[in-house]
Amino acid sequence: MAATSLKTGTDRPSRMLGRSSASRSLDPLMQWILTGMAAFILLLIAFFFVRLFVEAKPAFDEFGYFGFTFGSDWNVAKNIYGALPLLTGTLITSAIALVIGVPVAVAVAVYVTELCPQRLRQPLASLVELLAAVPSVVYGLWGVYVLIPKMRPVETWLSDTFSFLPLVGAPVAGPNLFIGGLILSIMIVPIVSAISREVILTVPPDHKEASLALGATRWEMIKMAVLPYARSGIAGASMLGLGRAIGETIAVTLVIGNSPNMPKDIFAQGYSLAAVIANEFNEAASDPLHRAALIAAGLVLFVLTLFVNGMARNYVHRAERGQRQVPKGMAA
Amino acid sequence: MNPRDTETQTPPAELRTRDVNAPSETAMADAIASATVKGEQPPATGRTLNVDSLQAYYGDNHAVRDITLTYAANRVTAMIGPSGCGKSTVLRCLNRMHEEIPNARAEGQVMLDEIDIYDSKVDVVAVRRAIGMVFQKPNPFPTMSIFDNVAAGLRLAGIKGVDTKQRVEESLRGAGLWEEVKDRLGSPGIGLSGGQQQRLCIARTIAVKPEVILMDEPCSALDPIATLKIEELIEQLKRDYTIVIVTHNMQQAARVADTTAFFLLGDLVEHAPTGKIFSSPDDSRTEDYVSGKFG
Amino acid sequence: MSATTPGLAPISVRRRASDRFARGILLALTLIALVPLVLIVYELLRKGLGAISWDFFTTDPTGRTCFPGQTTCTIGGVKSAILGTIEIVALAAVIAIPFGIGVALYLVEFGKTGKFANVVRYFVDVMTGVPSVVFGLFVYIVLVVTGIGGTFAAWKGSIALALLMLPVVTRSGEVVLNLVPNQLRESALALGAPRWKVVFSIVLPTALPGLITGSMLAIARAAGETAPLLFTSFSLLGTSFALGNQMNSLPIQIFNDVQAPNDAIVQRAWGSALTLVVGVLLLTTIARLAQRRSKLT
Numbered sequence: 001m002a003a004t005s006l007k008t009g010t011d012r013p014s015r016m017l018g019r020s021s022a023s024r025s026l027d028p029l030m031q032w033i034l035t036g037m038a039a040f041i042l043l044l045i046a047f048f049f050v051r052l053f054v055e056a057k058p059a060f061d062e063f064g065y066f067g068f069t070f071g072s073d074w075n076v077a078k079n080i081y082g083a084l085p086l087l088t089g090t091l092i093t094s095a096i097a098l099v100i101g102v103p104v105a106v107a108v109a110v111y112v113t114e115l116c117p118q119r120l121r122q123p124l125a126s127l128v129e130l131l132a133a134v135p136s137v138v139y140g141l142w143g144v145y146v147l148i149p150k151m152r153p154v155e156t157w158l159s160d161t162f163s164f165l166p167l168v169g170a171p172v173a174g175p176n177l178f179i180g181g182l183i184l185s186i187m188i189v190p191i192v193s194a195i196s197r198e199v200i201l202t203v204p205p206d207h208k209e210a211s212l213a214l215g216a217t218r219w220e221m222i223k224m225a226v227l228p229y230a231r232s233g234i235a236g237a238s239m240l241g242l243g244r245a246i247g248e249t250i251a252v253t254l255v256i257g258n259s260p261n262m263p264k265d266i267f268a269q270g271y272s273l274a275a276v277i278a279n280e281f282n283e284a285a286s287d288p289l290h291r292a293a294l295i296a297a298g299l300v301l302f303v304l305t306l307f308v309n310g311m312a313r314n315y316v317h318r319a320e321r322g323q324r325q326v327p328k329g330m331a332a
Numbered sequence: 333m334n335p336r337d338t339e340t341q342t343p344p345a346e347l348r349t350r351d352v353n354a355p356s357e358t359a360m361a362d363a364i365a366s367a368t369v370k371g372e373q374p375p376a377t378g379r380t381l382n383v384d385s386l387q388a389y390y391g392d393n394h395a396v397r398d399i400t401l402t403y404a405a406n407r408v409t410a411m412i413g414p415s416g417c418g419k420s421t422v423l424r425c426l427n428r429m430h431e432e433i434p435n436a437r438a439e440g441q442v443m444l445d446e447i448d449i450y451d452s453k454v455d456v457v458a459v460r461r462a463i464g465m466v467f468q469k470p471n472p473f474p475t476m477s478i479f480d481n482v483a484a485g486l487r488l489a490g491i492k493g494v495d496t497k498q499r500v501e502e503s504l505r506g507a508g509l510w511e512e513v514k515d516r517l518g519s520p521g522i523g524l525s526g527g528q529q530q531r532l533c534i535a536r537t538i539a540v541k542p543e544v545i546l547m548d549e550p551c552s553a554l555d556p557i558a559t560l561k562i563e564e565l566i567e568q569l570k571r572d573y574t575i576v577i578v579t580h581n582m583q584q585a586a587r588v589a590d591t592t593a594f595f596l597l598g599d600l601v602e603h604a605p606t607g608k609i610f611s612s613p614d615d616s617r618t619e620d621y622v623s624g625k626f627g
Numbered sequence: 628m629s630a631t632t633p634g635l636a637p638i639s640v641r642r643r644a645s646d647r648f649a650r651g652i653l654l655a656l657t658l659i660a661l662v663p664l665v666l667i668v669y670e671l672l673r674k675g676l677g678a679i680s681w682d683f684f685t686t687d688p689t690g691r692t693c694f695p696g697q698t699t700c701t702i703g704g705v706k707s708a709i710l711g712t713i714e715i716v717a718l719a720a721v722i723a724i725p726f727g728i729g730v731a732l733y734l735v736e737f738g739k740t741g742k743f744a745n746v747v748r749y750f751v752d753v754m755t756g757v758p759s760v761v762f763g764l765f766v767y768i769v770l771v772v773t774g775i776g777g778t779f780a781a782w783k784g785s786i787a788l789a790l791l792m793l794p795v796v797t798r799s800g801e802v803v804l805n806l807v808p809n810q811l812r813e814s815a816l817a818l819g820a821p822r823w824k825v826v827f828s829i830v831l832p833t834a835l836p837g838l839i840t841g842s843m844l845a846i847a848r849a850a851g852e853t854a855p856l857l858f859t860s861f862s863l864l865g866t867s868f869a870l871g872n873q874m875n876s877l878p879i880q881i882f883n884d885v886q887a888p889n890d891a892i893v894q895r896a897w898g899s900a901l902t903l904v905v906g907v908l909l910l911t912t913i914a915r916l917a918q919r920r921s922k923l924t
Contacts, residue, residue, distance in 0.1 A: 298760070
């Protein structure tokens with residue numbers, strides 16, 4: 001191995017120590033620009049909130065905060081705006097979405113991570129993720145022309161069989177709250193299952209191996225070792241799904257019926273906070289109070305999603321952090 | 333293996349005839365080579381690093397305390413000690429990389445030539461051009477070819493007026509890698525073996541012609557054969573550079589270093605010619621460490 | 628060891644049965660999850676392919692609801708919608724992607740774990756949860772109603788979509804930039820590179836495939852959004868390249884066509900839906916392929 005002497009007398013670096021390089025001045029510039037971008041985001045969100053509130057204020061002034069949010073009359077003709085029917089519609093459809101969607105999503109997550117043959121794991125997971133790639137307007141289109149007609153007999157049977165339950169028993173309208181909830185449930189499956197899958201993957205293998213070594217069946221191992229560990233993470237995933245369901249607009253407005261009456265039956269037509277904004281904003285353009293009411297509905301929607309997503313994030317973070325704690329002395 | 337004695341070798345004849353560009357450099361190198369190590373002032377060629385009262389902190393943790401020592405020009409100085417003794421921290425203070433860690437700072441003086449690299453008027457980027465570093469894990473830039481990796485130093489440091497192709501060839505020769513890669517300079521840097529990658533990183537470092545090369549456990553991720561090649565390379569490199577090497581491997585220090593400094597819990601315990609450290613150290617703690625009583 | 632080794636006791640029938648049952652349910656639910664996907668794809672192909680024709684892609688919608696018997700009435704194709712979506716989404720990407728990557732760079736290279744950076748991260752997280760209709764509403768209030776640059780305009784739609792894309796790009800960008808090994812940065816610094824060169828010559832090129840993936844996923848998401856455009860770019864029948872005016876887009880076109888009383892228009896809606904889904908799928912697939920070729924993951 002040969003080595004040659006590389007040193008010449010002319011470009012000795014130590015001679016350059018005293019000089020400051022012109023290109024260095026770009027460093028503070030870059031830092032300023034990037035920090036400015038980050039700060040801009042904060043200002044943007046703050047501005048966001050303030051403007052929404054300012055524009056919504058006329059509605060709150062007219063009906064009061066409580067009166068608007070929980071007023072039970074949304075009557076465009078009479079210019080009376082109470083958001084309770086919308087709020088209730090949002091909650092009902094979201095609840096249906098959770099009841100149907102979460103078990104399916106968690107089942108998918110468990111199946112793909114624990115039971116599925118190795119070769120099928122990625123393909124199955126990708127297929128479920130494809131559900132998320134479908135735009136909401138396409139879900140709406142499909143809902144109107146396929147789901148509503150096809151589900152009618154099922155809904156009629158459900159309505160008759162369970163008519164003893166509150167909110168069930170009325171004749172089935174075409175577009176209705178139930179279909180809205182059903183479409184939402186399909187839309188939240190990919191996100192709930194993806195996050196649940198991540199959470200389940202963080203279950204330490206030793207937990208699982210310990211229960212298998214005790215002679216547990218696969219399902220017993222899942223019940224004993226996986227689900228309890230992943231519980232709070234799955235709860236968080238469900239809440240993120242809930243947040244998504246609350247905010248979904250286009251698919252819902254196409255299948256929910258857009259009727260502003262207080263919902264009395266899940267098989268009757270209904271409305272939601274998001275749907276009303278998309279549906280009525282056109283006609284509200286000329287009516288300042290109507291417009292303010294729509295914006296106020298948007299504000300209520302925003303606050304609701306903030307709340308739900310905030311809680312969801314808490315759960316997911318807590319789940320991830322808790323799982324990273326390893327007892328002292330044990331290698332990770 | 334015998335510890336090195338204080339005399340260093342003069343470069344073999346066939347290498348000397350290749351120094352057509354700078355004959356005076358060779359004479360200077362010879363002069364330095366025949367100087368003894370400790371206590372004698374090397375000629376004013378600016379390759380000595382003098383550290384005076386260096387302190388280093390991680391937040392409130394006073395990790396390195398009051399270090400004063402001299403890294404002699406054209407010598408290999410090893411820094412040894414148990415984990416957490418501060419040797420890597422001291423190394424990173426020598427090219428001001430320590431302060432890149434959040435909440436970390438250093439105080440004291442580190443003199444390269446007559447300039448204190450911690451002086452407020454000094455440009456830290458220029459410091460790093462003059463004092464290069466080779467890291468523990470070989471890390472060629474993954475998106476670049478072999479040629480571009482070596483040239484990266486020139487481009488990143490903004491060095492102009494240099495014939496890039498010639499400099500890359502010189503550096504690869506200097507790192508002992510030229511013969512192995514000269515036909516595939518365009519292939520990716522990460523396609524080489526571990527030992528070759530580390531030599532590539534060394535070529536990258538010397539391409540900017542630093543004064544000092546710092547090495548942070550350069551062989552700990554390599555197999556024994558690759559390690560041997562790097563150690564031979566260090567032997568050659570010290571002709572042109574001052575080398576400071578941190579190593580966990582005492583035998584390696586014994587093989588390559590002219591002088592060795594022993595650190596413990598943030599203090600410099602002893603700095604002496606390698607032979608002395610390993611056979612008859614002054615401090616009992618040094619003796620305990622090198623004889624394996626703790627580590 | 629005892630003299631008489633008991634045979635391996637079989638597990639109880641009940642346990643075995645409940646294991647089988649549970650696994651069956653899990654498999655069934657998984658298949659149920661896929662049923663809507665199959666159904667949607669089937670309908671898209673069945674009803675949408677019929678609408679696809681040369682005219683479909685090359686003529687603008689006429690806006691007329693042609694009833695059977697009106698032989699000279701044509702409904703037109705969706706050319707303006709397709710071009711409009713491309714224009715609006717392209718502009719949104721040009722705004723959101725550099726900005727999003729910039730914020731991600733700030734978080735990874737400078738902010739790290741500091742208080743300000745954590746606040747920014749929290750707000751970006753908040754942004755991901757905001758319903759798209761609220762973004763549309765916001766741009767409507769701030770830009771449309773106030774009459775800045777006219778009323779409805781395509782570029783305002785782009786801004787609404789950019790707001791939607793920004794947190795996605797930043798989130799994924801932060802993950803990818805964090806994957807760049809720190810030693811790479813240190814090597815560049817140790818060679819005497821100024822900070823900005825480390826970022827632009829080393830960090831960004833190394834993270835590039837992952838950044839492209841994140842950007843394409845954000846674009847795919849934005850391309851399918853309807854609600855933000857309802858309040859901003861609104862709609863237009865003819866093909867236009869004037870970003871300062873209203874512009875058509877595929878999701879809006881579908882939305883307008885869904886409830887039409889004319890079967891031909893509804894079929895056109897299916898054709899548009901098919902086109903949109905194919906486009907989104909293509910972007911998503913390319914993004915995932917890029918991710919697999921990345922040297923970091």
